[in-house]
Amino acid sequence: MGVEAARDEFVRDLDEVERGRLAAYLREADKARFLLGVTLVRRVLAQRFSLPAARVVLDRTCPACRKPHGKVRAAGVELSVTHSGDLVGIAVADRPVGLDVEKVDLGVDVEAVARVALTDAEMRELSGYDGVAKARAFTTYWTRKEAVVKATGEGLRGDPRAAVPDGVQVRDLEVGVEHCAALAVVSGERPVVQVHDGARLLG
Numbered sequence: 001m002g003v004e005a006a007r008d009e010f011v012r013d014l015d016e017v018e019r020g021r022l023a024a025y026l027r028e029a030d031k032a033r034f035l036l037g038v039t040l041v042r043r044v045l046a047q048r049f050s051l052p053a054a055r056v057v058l059d060r061t062c063p064a065c066r067k068p069h070g071k072v073r074a075a076g077v078e079l080s081v082t083h084s085g086d087l088v089g090i091a092v093a094d095r096p097v098g099l100d101v102e103k104v105d106l107g108v109d110v111e112a113v114a115r116v117a118l119t120d121a122e123m124r125e126l127s128g129y130d131g132v133a134k135a136r137a138f139t140t141y142w143t144r145k146e147a148v149v150k151a152t153g154e155g156l157r158g159d160p161r162a163a164v165p166d167g168v169q170v171r172d173l174e175v176g177v178e179h180c181a182a183l184a185v186v187s188g189e190r191p192v193v194q195v196h197d198g199a200r201l202l203g
């Protein structure tokens with residue numbers, strides 16, 4: 001969903017850690033993206049657990065240093081939050097999940113980044129595209145990789161040229177012409193994926 005839907009009233013449902021983080025963002029666009037991500041997580045879990053959004057307990061404890069800047073977690077569900085460009089997305093699942101959205105960057109030197117980021121098979125596929133289609137294809141591969149590292153928890157230590165590990169399922173999601181998105185789930189079976197427009201939760 002789009003960041004323009006961010007509203008000051010959403011701040012009321014935030015906890016102290018979230019308010020601190022919101023205040024620390026310097027750019028309005030970053031504030032809006034963060035606020036929308038938190039609000040979507042709170043409202044989706046509020047529905048699921050029949051609670052007011054402000055009473056949903058979210059945990060961002062960093063496993064390395066115990067400070068509250070880690071990946072968002074909640075008891076009983078697996079979560080992933082992503083934002084890029086004008087889009088914010090969250091994934092809620094019953095097993096480890098990674099969601100990634102990226103705005104297609106037409107200014108990037110695709111060939112140069114592709115060499116360090118893509119597998120040989122992806123490089124061969126990419127060579128069949130030109131211009132905007134090439135930038136989009138690269139972004140599609142990139143979102144798949146990001147989704148996988150978010151699902152498996154490897155973070156930035158993962159090698160982008162590695163193949164998708166066994167037991168991880170990846171799906172591309174359709175999010176319009178300006179962005180690409182992918183979802184990864186740690187699962188032996190193809191996941192059942194339902195996509196909803198978050199706007200209906202924000203009205």
Ligand SMILES: [Zn+2]
Binds near residue numbers: 062063064066067
């Ligand atoms: Zn830390």
